[in-house]
Amino acid sequence: MGRTTFMGGIHTYDGKELSKDKPITVLLPKGELVFPMSQHIGAPAKPVVAKGDKVLVGQIIGEAGGFISSNIISSVSGTVKAIEKRLTVSGEMKDSIIVENDNEYKSVEGFGKERDYKKLTKDEIRAIVKEAGIVGLGGAGFPTHVKLTPKEDSKIDHVLVNAAECEPYLTSDYRLMMEEPEKLIGGLRIILSLFANAKGVITIEDNKPEAAQKLKALIQPQDKIEVQVVQTKYPQGAERQLINVVTGREFNYKKLPSDVGCIVDNVDTVISIYNAVALSTPLIRKILTITGDAVVNPGNFNVRTGTNYEEVIDAAGGFKQKPEKILSGGPMMGQALFSIQLPVMKTSSSIVAFLKDQAAVQEEPCIRCGRCIAACPNNLAAQKLAACAARSDEENFIKLHGLDCCACGCCTFVCPAKRSLTVNIMQTKQSILSRKKA
Numbered sequence: 050m051g052r053t054t055f056m057g058g059i060h061t062y063d064g065k066e067l068s069k070d071k072p073i074t075v076l077l078p079k080g081e082l083v084f085p086m087s088q089h090i091g092a093p094a095k096p097v098v099a100k101g102d103k104v105l106v107g108q109i110i111g112e113a114g115g116f117i118s119s120n121i122i123s124s125v126s127g128t129v130k131a132i133e134k135r136l137t138v139s140g141e142m143k144d145s146i147i148v149e150n151d152n153e154y155k156s157v158e159g160f161g162k163e164r165d166y167k168k169l170t171k172d173e174i175r176a177i178v179k180e181a182g183i184v185g186l187g188g189a190g191f192p193t194h195v196k197l198t199p200k201e202d203s204k205i206d207h208v209l210v211n212a213a214e215c216e217p218y219l220t221s222d223y224r225l226m227m228e229e230p231e232k233l234i235g236g237l238r239i240i241l242s243l244f245a246n247a248k249g250v251i252t253i254e255d256n257k258p259e260a261a262q263k264l265k266a267l268i269q270p271q272d273k274i275e276v277q278v279v280q281t282k283y284p285q286g287a288e289r290q291l292i293n294v295v296t297g298r299e300f301n302y303k304k305l306p307s308d309v310g311c312i313v314d315n316v317d318t319v320i321s322i323y324n325a326v327a328l329s330t331p332l333i334r335k336i337l338t339i340t341g342d343a344v345v346n347p348g349n350f351n352v353r354t355g356t357n358y359e360e361v362i363d364a365a366g367g368f369k370q371k372p373e374k375i376l377s378g379g380p381m382m383g384q385a386l387f388s389i390q391l392p393v394m395k396t397s398s399s400i401v402a403f404l405k406d407q408a409a410v411q412e413e414p415c416i417r418c419g420r421c422i423a424a425c426p427n428n429l430a431a432q433k434l435a436a437c438a439a440r441s442d443e444e445n446f447i448k449l450h451g452l453d454c455c456a457c458g459c460c461t462f463v464c465p466a467k468r469s470l471t472v473n474i475m476q477t478k479q480s481i482l483s484r485k486k487a
Contacts, residue, residue, distance in 0.1 A: 052297070053255075054280035055290040057426040059459050061283055061381070063256070064218040068340045071348040073224050076364050078150055082355030083135050083392035084110060084121050085143040089190040091117030096146055102129045106156040107331055110146050113179070119192045119395075120182035123148060124333035124353035126155040138377045138384050138391055145392070148355065162329040166239050171202075174243060174326055181325035182332045182395070187211060187286070187315035188378060190396040193322065196314070197243060199307035205244040207296055210237055211315040212253040212260070213279065213286035216379035219399050221336040222316040224349045226253075226260035229320055234267045236323035237274060240312065247312070249274040250295050254281040283381060284457040288313050290426050302452045335397050339365040343372035343402035358389040358400060373406040381458040413466040421460035421470060427453050431460035431470045438477040446477055454478055 086093040094111030104110055104123045111121030130149045134142040166174060179194035199205060210233070214222040226233060237249045253261050255278050268274050279285055279294055288306060291313060292298055298309045306313050314322075317336055324330040333354055340347035345366025352361055358377075362368070376383035377391070378398055389400075421431035429450055437446040451474060460470040 052294050053278070054282055054285065055294055055426055057424055057428065057459065058282045058284060058290075059424050059462055060281075061217050061462065064340065065220050065223070065256075067218065067347040068338050068349055069220040069223055071220075071224070073221075073228055073336060073349045073351050074364070075351045076353075076356070076361060077154075078125065078353050078356040078360060080150065080357065080360070081130060082125055082127075082148045082150055082353070083357070084123070084146045084148065084355045085135065085137050085392060085394060086111050086121060086145065087137070087143045088121065088395040089119040089184040089192055091115060091119070091192060093144065094118060094121045096132055096144075098129050098146065100129050100131055103127070104129060104148060106154050106333065107160040108157050109180070109182070110148075113192075117192055117195055119184050120180065120331075121146070122182045122331045122333050122354075124355055125150045126153050127151040136388065136391060137394065138386070138397070140387075159329050164327060164329060166242065166326045169326070171243050174239065177326050178322055180331065181321070183318065183321050183325060184332075184395050185315065186317040186321060186335070186395060186398075188382070188396055188398055193314065193318060196307070196312060197240065199312070202244055203246055204310055205247045205307065205312055207292075207311045208237065208240050208244060208247050208249045209291055209295055209311055209313045210249065210251040210319055211286045211288075211291055211313055212251050212257075213291070214257075214316070215254060215281070215283045215285040216381055217283070218340050218401050219338050219379050220340075221338045221349050221398065223257055223260060225316050225320055225336055226257070226264065230260075230263045230267055232320045232323045233316060234264065234272070234274065235327060236319035236321075238272060239322055239326050240314070240319065241273060244312070247273075251276045252279050252291055252295060253277070254279055254285055256281040283459070284426055284455070286315075287426060287455050287457060289455065301450070332395060335393055335395065337361060337393065337397060338399040338401075340399065341372070341402040343368050343370070343404045345369055352393050354393055354395060356393045358391045358393065361393065362389060362400060362402075368402060370404065372402040372404060374403045374408070376401045381462070382456060410467045412468050415466055415468060418465060420463040420465065424459040424463045426457060426459065427455060429454060431474065434477075435468065435470045435473045438473045443477065443481055447481065452478055452481065
């Protein structure tokens with residue numbers, strides 16, 4: 050059993066009471082659906098349908114454009130209305146397939162059919178996960194079939210389920226653990242079947258005791274699975290912190306979790322693996338938390354990918370009044386929105402709306418208090434990195450390990466001068482990495 054927390058981090062108001070006790074509500078879309086071809090890390094998918102084509106639920110409409118890429122699956126039946134660029138959460142216009150929903154939800158043959166994963170080979174399981182278009186559903190969007198195909202299976206000794214859900218306000222993973230714990234355990238068993246030397250560890254924060262008990266009750270002695278309760282602290286669910294807490298191992302941005310013997314997936318990803326492998330159901334839905342003090346009825350929703358954000362907000366009763374800030378994602382790592390005419394994608398996790406924009410404050414000069422260093426889970430000197438970013442000093446930015454920044458936002462949160470440290474650091478990091486990639 051590992052430790053219960055990591056060095057650094059912060060304690061925030063978590064806002065989870067707004068939605069944590071609201072059961073997941075199924076929402077079926079009404080209008081057209083938009084399927085961007087870039088919903089994952091890696092190469093965009095390539096459209097395999099044309100304008101005027103009829104499509105079915107579960108049909109591949111965008112094919113993975115490379116090894117690190119992912120299929121795009123239609124979540125409704127209907128007609129391809131257009132293939133054109135549409136606005137996404139990133140603020141970019143992305144190539145997208147537009148499907149006019151016929152509201153009949155006819156599916157491809159075999160959709161939803163049960164099957165015994167124990168009768169499948171490892172290669173067959175990985176192929177099913179790839180076909181299903183599953184990516185990391187915690188927000189990163191890394192293609193899951195790639196993650197489940199490390200160089201050496203035998204060196205993987207830990208499969209970690211990130212059930213911390215440490216981002217404030219988000220409760221979708223918690224609701225999944227409360228409502229579908231059997232699928233979570235089942236999905237973890239499927240992953241463990243790929244790695245003979247691995248044990249499974251579900252890491253869950255101590256503010257979710259009911260979920261921890263539900264999961265513990267389902268574990269069988271032969272499962273090689275344990276539930277590890279960790280301290281409630283942000284960013285407890287960050288990949289590097291999670292691995293360090295459970296195993297004591299450390300690694301930097303140059304390495305992947307598999308390089309230190311670990312596979313890490315979040316709750317919804319593991320459940321989606323179960324849905325694909327055991328229930329022949331590809332990734333066509335996201336579980337979203339719609340919350341914040343501007344939302345009339347905060348809650349958790351099972352939403353088809355491609356659905357318009359506005360439809361989901363309406364399902365939560367709309368806004369009490371016009372919010373000053375709307376985020377896709379949580380308040381620490383979410384993306385601020387200037388429009389809600391956006392499609393739900395695989396990497397969508399929540400919509401959080403606030404009556405007041407608490408981040409809209411006047412920056413002041415750094416007072417060199419060191420709080421950002423104490424809070425950083427990776428022990429970085431944020432104020433020095435921000436200074437390097439301001440003068441475009443990329444050489445010293447790299448020497449100060451700026452590429453190890455995980456964009457958690459802890460430094461900005463604790464800064465008494467209200468400096469936008471995270472944004473400035475990440476802009477420089479992305480610029481350096483983009484040039485390296487090119």
